[in-house]
Amino acid sequence: MAKEGSGSILQFAPLQSSVDEGFWHRLSSLKLNKFGIDDSPIPISGFYAPCSHPQVSNHLTLLAESLLSDSNDESTMPSVIRGNRNRCSVPGILYNTNTMEGFHALDKQGLLKAEAMKIWEDIHSGKAVEDCAVLSRVLLISFADLKKWNFHYWFAFPALALDPPATLVDLRPASQWFTLEEAESVSTACNEWRNSSLTADVPFFLVSIGSDSHAAVRHLKDLEACQRDGQKLLFAFYDPCHLPNNPGWPLRNFLALISARWNLKTVRFLCYRENRGFADLNLSLVGEALITVQQGWREQQCVPNAVGWELNKGRKVPRCINLAKSMDPTRLAISAADLNLKLMRWRALPSLNLEILFSLKCLLLGAGTLGCQVARMLMAWGVRRITLLDNGRVAMSNPLRQSLYTLDDCHNGGDFKATAAVRSLQRIFPAVEAEGIVMAIPMPGHPVSSQEEKSVLEDCKRLNDLIDSHDVIFLLTDTRESRWLPTLLCANRNKITITAALGFDSFLVMRHGPGPFNSIPNLKAETEDSLAAGMDNLVLTNTDGQHRLGCYFCNDVVAPTDSTSNRTLDQQCTVTRPGLAPIASALAVELLVGILHHPNGIFAEAEIANSSSGGNFELPLGILPHQIRGSLPHFQQMTLLGHSSNSCTACCSTVVSEYRKRGMQFILQAINHPTYLEDVTGLTELMRSANSFQLDWDDDIEVADDECVKL
Amino acid sequence: MMDVLHWDGTLSAKDFRIGAFAFAQKWESRNLAFPPWSWLPCPKHPWLAPPKEEGYLSLEKICISRPNEEEDIDQISQIDTGEEETCCSGNEDVLDDATLVQSNHHELHYCDFQIVYSSTFRVPVLYFRAYCSDGRPLPLDEIEKELPACSSKELSKKKWTFITQEEHPYLKRPWYKLHPCGTAEWMKLLFLSDNANPKFEVVLELYLLSWFSVVGQVFGLRISFKISD
Numbered sequence: 001m002a003k004e005g006s007g008s009i010l011q012f013a014p015l016q017s018s019v020d021e022g023f024w025h026r027l028s029s030l031k032l033n034k035f036g037i038d039d040s041p042i043p044i045s046g047f048y049a050p051c052s053h054p055q056v057s058n059h060l061t062l063l064a065e066s067l068l069s070d071s072n073d074e075s076t077m078p079s080v081i082r083g084n085r086n087r088c089s090v091p092g093i094l095y096n097t098n099t100m101e102g103f104h105a106l107d108k109q110g111l112l113k114a115e116a117m118k119i120w121e122d123i124h125s126g127k128a129v130e131d132c133a134v135l136s137r138v139l140l141i142s143f144a145d146l147k148k149w150n151f152h153y154w155f156a157f158p159a160l161a162l163d164p165p166a167t168l169v170d171l172r173p174a175s176q177w178f179t180l181e182e183a184e185s186v187s188t189a190c191n192e193w194r195n196s197s198l199t200a201d202v203p204f205f206l207v208s209i210g211s212d213s214h215a216a217v218r219h220l221k222d223l224e225a226c227q228r229d230g231q232k233l234l235f236a237f238y239d240p241c242h243l244p245n246n247p248g249w250p251l252r253n254f255l256a257l258i259s260a261r262w263n264l265k266t267v268r269f270l271c272y273r274e275n276r277g278f279a280d281l282n283l284s285l286v287g288e289a290l291i292t293v294q295q296g297w298r299e300q301q302c303v304p305n306a307v308g309w310e311l312n313k314g315r316k317v318p319r320c321i322n323l324a325k326s327m328d329p330t331r332l333a334i335s336a337a338d339l340n341l342k343l344m345r346w347r348a349l350p351s352l353n354l355e356i357l358f359s360l361k362c363l364l365l366g367a368g369t370l371g372c373q374v375a376r377m378l379m380a381w382g383v384r385r386i387t388l389l390d391n392g393r394v395a396m397s398n399p400l401r402q403s404l405y406t407l408d409d410c411h412n413g414g415d416f417k418a419t420a421a422v423r424s425l426q427r428i429f430p431a432v433e434a435e436g437i438v439m440a441i442p443m444p445g446h447p448v449s450s451q452e453e454k455s456v457l458e459d460c461k462r463l464n465d466l467i468d469s470h471d472v473i474f475l476l477t478d479t480r481e482s483r484w485l486p487t488l489l490c491a492n493r494n495k496i497t498i499t500a501a502l503g504f505d506s507f508l509v510m511r512h513g514p515g516p517f518n519s520i521p522n523l524k525a526e527t528e529d530s531l532a533a534g535m536d537n538l539v540l541t542n543t544d545g546q547h548r549l550g551c552y553f554c555n556d557v558v559a560p561t562d563s564t565s566n567r568t569l570d571q572q573c574t575v576t577r578p579g580l581a582p583i584a585s586a587l588a589v590e591l592l593v594g595i596l597h598h599p600n601g602i603f604a605e606a607e608i609a610n611s612s613s614g615g616n617f618e619l620p621l622g623i624l625p626h627q628i629r630g631s632l633p634h635f636q637q638m639t640l641l642g643h644s645s646n647s648c649t650a651c652c653s654t655v656v657s658e659y660r661k662r663g664m665q666f667i668l669q670a671i672n673h674p675t676y677l678e679d680v681t682g683l684t685e686l687m688r689s690a691n692s693f694q695l696d697w698d699d700d701i702e703v704a705d706d707e708c709v710k711l
Numbered sequence: 712m713m714d715v716l717h718w719d720g721t722l723s724a725k726d727f728r729i730g731a732f733a734f735a736q737k738w739e740s741r742n743l744a745f746p747p748w749s750w751l752p753c754p755k756h757p758w759l760a761p762p763k764e765e766g767y768l769s770l771e772k773i774c775i776s777r778p779n780e781e782e783d784i785d786q787i788s789q790i791d792t793g794e795e796e797t798c799c800s801g802n803e804d805v806l807d808d809a810t811l812v813q814s815n816h817h818e819l820h821y822c823d824f825q826i827v828y829s830s831t832f833r834v835p836v837l838y839f840r841a842y843c844s845d846g847r848p849l850p851l852d853e854i855e856k857e858l859p860a861c862s863s864k865e866l867s868k869k870k871w872t873f874i875t876q877e878e879h880p881y882l883k884r885p886w887y888k889l890h891p892c893g894t895a896e897w898m899k900l901l902f903l904s905d906n907a908n909p910k911f912e913v914v915l916e917l918y919l920l921s922w923f924s925v926v927g928q929v930f931g932l933r934i935s936f937k938i939s940d
Binding site for chain 2: 009010011012013014016017018019020021022023025056059061062161162165166243246252276277305307311314319321323325326332335336339342343346347
């Protein structure tokens with residue numbers, strides 16, 4: 001469609017910017033590793049190519065290669081072949097500021113003028129004729145916020161403004177302007193130009209057509225020769241724009257060159273556009289422009305006005321792009337971990353419930369050999385909310401066996417384990433929500449003086465609150481008696497509780513059964529009226545001692561007492577075969593995941609490993625045992641089942657109801673009076689009657705190391 | 712000569728290169744709707760001679776937007792332009808009479824594809840990333856909106872079309888990829904389900920073509936010819 005001008009202003013379609021993510025990556029890398037706070041201007045190269053699609057304009061693109069290569073960057077990209085047919089390079093400059101204020105304070109007009117000046121000088125010196133790529137320039141201002149990974153930026157494509165502006169006489173598709181023969185010849189000549197590596201990236205050229213309709217493509221510097229030949233002459237340029245009624249931006253500076261250098265008033269131009277890599281003369285335009293003599297244009301000192309700041313959706317504002325998802329290491333770590341688990345679910349375990357793992361809150365009592373390993377295994381399963389409780393400090397021998405600590409944690413007497421462990425977890429996975437609590441667990445058989453009473457009671461209360469606010473509690477301490485109070489509190493609140501205990505060469509991993517007072521979630525009790533809901537229901541199938549699975553203390557006939565004093569040295573410090581803790585910790589976490597995927601959860605019945613079950617399991621994760629006892633000397637493992645005991649000092653209904661009645665006073669009594677628990681549970685009676693049978697298990701109990709577990 | 716019956720569905724690195732070139736050739740000769748694939752050599756450290764065999768196929772800037780889409784409102788730039796408008800003075804001559812003011816053109820989404828050899832799985836892997844015309848990268852949930860309607864079903868059903876995000880082995884930036892751990896299995900099935908017992912050279916010639924005819928469906932990239940040709 002021909003556009004008759006007769007004096008209408010020639011309007012150019014502005015260039016549009018496109019910044020490849022790689023550009024921001026490289027800029028960030030340079031800023032962090034090389035430039036630091038130096039904000040001197042940085043040379044860059046933009047790239048563009050002639051339009052290759054009838055409906056979409058080509059953009060001026062910045063890539064990673066647009067910036068000088070970062071010598072610290074290990075992954076060396078092949079250096080870009082400056083100038084190939086799809087990448088005409090545009091020299092440019094980047095002003096990257098160190099602050100947002102600095103970004104806004106940049107003298108945009110001044111910078112634009114400076115770039116325009118460079119073009120103007122190149123026009124007058126003749127450089128633009130020799131190397132026409134300098135007719136287009138790109139100016140970029142930016143502020144890279146490398147904490148939030150926000151990149152604020154604004155492009156300008158400096159164009160010398162003709163004053164008065166050029167007017168359009170005619171504009172039409174090239175195929176309508178050339179004769180058929182001419183068109184064919186022009187296409188051939190242009191395709192040759194585009195296919196030769198010497199000229200493919202030369203964006204401004206001349207097309208001269210002889211009287212024989214033969215077209216030739218010439219360099220700009222051959223203009224005088226072409227004019228002498230008296231042939232039809234068109235000023236051609238690679239036009240990134242696709243619009244049928246407007247030429248693209250690069251024509252502006254081209255006209256400025258033509259006017260200032262050669263003083264032409266009528267300019268016939270060819271907007272060269274392609275389709276599928278070949279000249280497309282339907283898409284390409286031929287037009288005629290009229291340039292009025294500019295006042296003082298032949299003088300170099302008189303610099304014309306420049307325009308060219310890019311609009312952002314029609315507004316005079318900069319653009320912003322956020323790349324946290326692909327650049328923030330923490331975000332990347334999170335998405336990598338998530339995808340890893342999802343991969344497991346997709347390939348092997350479709351019923352894996354990741355949501356429950358992500359939302360779980362785990363409390364680890366003990367941050368030693370067991371605690372460190374359990375924490376790591378939990379994170380591997382996607383658990384993100386972990387609290388570690390320990391009152392000890394990291395000792396010099398610890399880093400070898402306690403996998404969250406290094407030598408650095410041991411200096412100056414050693415950091416608190418709880419805090420060092422949290423730091424370590426955060427270094428492994430920054431998105432973990434880890435908390436460290438430095439606190440001792442009050443223990444029965446370790447009497448407290450009246451001055452200490454208050455703080456001990458506070459500790460008890462604190463422990464109670466911690467247990468309340470977590471979903472799963474791991475008992476990973478190194479004494480038997482330190483497990484008593486947590487077991488009681490967990491039984492009271494029906495929390496999932498997992499115990500791991502180590503002997504010298506054997507281990508026990510078990511899940512505690514539910515507490516004595518509870519209601520099964522999917523029984524009718526739930527749907528009965530609220531009267532029933534408020535009461536402590538002793539539901540038949542969970543009557544104390546009958547079908548309820550036992551806790552760590554259920555099999556004991558002796559209350560936990562002070563086992564730490566009067567022990568020999570090697571019994572005091574935890575000396576176990578190093579392989580045990582990782583094995584036991586891993587099993588403890590796998591056991592937990594099994595509970596979480598069992599429809600009955602804490603109420604799940606116990607299963608025993610059975611060689612005849614083969615590979616077919618009811619549940620995808622396999623069986624859910626109650627206790628796992630392993631022996632290293634035999635490289636063997638057994639699954640066992642133990643029901644709760646009516647006389648259990650930690651979880652029987654007597655003890656729990658005493659605690660519910662008297663609270664902290666009950667605890668205090670148990671702590672201060674060694675035989676109190678046995679009296680309360682009737683164990684004292686039991687022992688007396690058992691003694692009369694003269695069983696010899698007495699000897700075993702006295703000698704028993706609290707960590708050794710009888711197999 | 713490899714016996715196809717006992718073939719496990721995988722390729723050696725050398726075979727991948729042969730197969731890749733065969734694929735690129737066939738693509739170019741028959742697929743006029745798309746530009747050709749380029750073979751790019753793997754970048755190596757400057758002190759090592761680049762091995763000639765190692766490389767990958769690249770296809771850039773494929774428009775994946777469906778036509779006549781409503782322009783998406785860019786949430787991020789909206790928020791930011793709100794802040795920044797107050798800071799900008801209107802002194803700058805952004806426009807002059809000779810500048811065409813364009814009405815809002817609708818945002819197009821593009822996709823870059825790469826076919827990279829995985830030495831762990833010994834199969835080709837399709838890497839991709841998508842972005843807007845101004846270069847802003849598109850997250851997976853936005854890409855998925857552009858995929859053909861049946862594709863989301865494919866993604867959940869078929870084991871081999873699982874999308875993961877990983878650091879690109881050469882470009883060191885996160886790209887999405889279709890996870891390859893099922894590829895060998897179904898490639899083997901593809902070739903052995905034919906009653907003919909093809910020679911391995913034929914298998915190699917057609918390997919990437921057949922592979923792409925499956926994985927390309929995720930993006931609605933249909934190859935317009937039959938495998939049996």
